[in-house]
Amino acid sequence: xxxxxxxxxxxxxxxxxxxxxxxxxxxxxxxxxxxxxxxxxxxxxxxxxxxxxxxxxxxxxxxxxxxxxxxxxxxxxxxxxxxxxxxxxxxxxxxxxxxxxxxxxxxxxxxx
Numbered sequence: 001x002x003x004x005x006x007x008x009x010x011x012x013x014x015x016x017x018x019x020x021x022x023x024x025x026x027x028x029x030x031x032x033x034x035x036x037x038x039x040x041x042x043x044x045x046x047x048x049x050x051x052x053x054x055x056x057x058x059x060x061x062x063x064x065x066x067x068x069x070x071x072x073x074x075x076x077x078x079x080x081x082x083x084x085x086x087x088x089x090x091x092x093x094x095x096x097x098x099x100x101x102x103x104x105x106x107x108x109x110x111x112x
Contacts, residue, residue, distance in 0.1 A: 020049040023056035030060030030110045033070065044093050048072045048084050051095060057081060057103075063112040079103060 055075040068088040083101035
């Protein structure tokens with residue numbers, strides 16, 4: 001039984017890692033998100049990939065957001081997206097809120 005559980009955990013961990021890599025390669029990064037160090041972007045995308053388990057559409061922020069805030073838009077339904085609000089505290093990013101949003105509103109974060 002332990003071998004089966006270990007195998008399943010390894011498989012799930014590798015799937016989350018693969019999804020995070022795919023999301024990093026394919027998600028849109030806003031101009032401000034592109035200014036973050038690569039390690040911070042990877043941390044943000046990995047957090048959302050592990051939490052949500054679906055494709056990340058984009059990473060960005062409102063033009064008036066403070067520097068320690070980012071938003072991640074993830075795939076949900078055709079006209080509805082899942083939005084994750086993240087905040088950097090103590091040198092690490094954490095998800096502070098999440099919920100459904102519209103692709104129209106979330107596209108505003110892509111311009112800054």
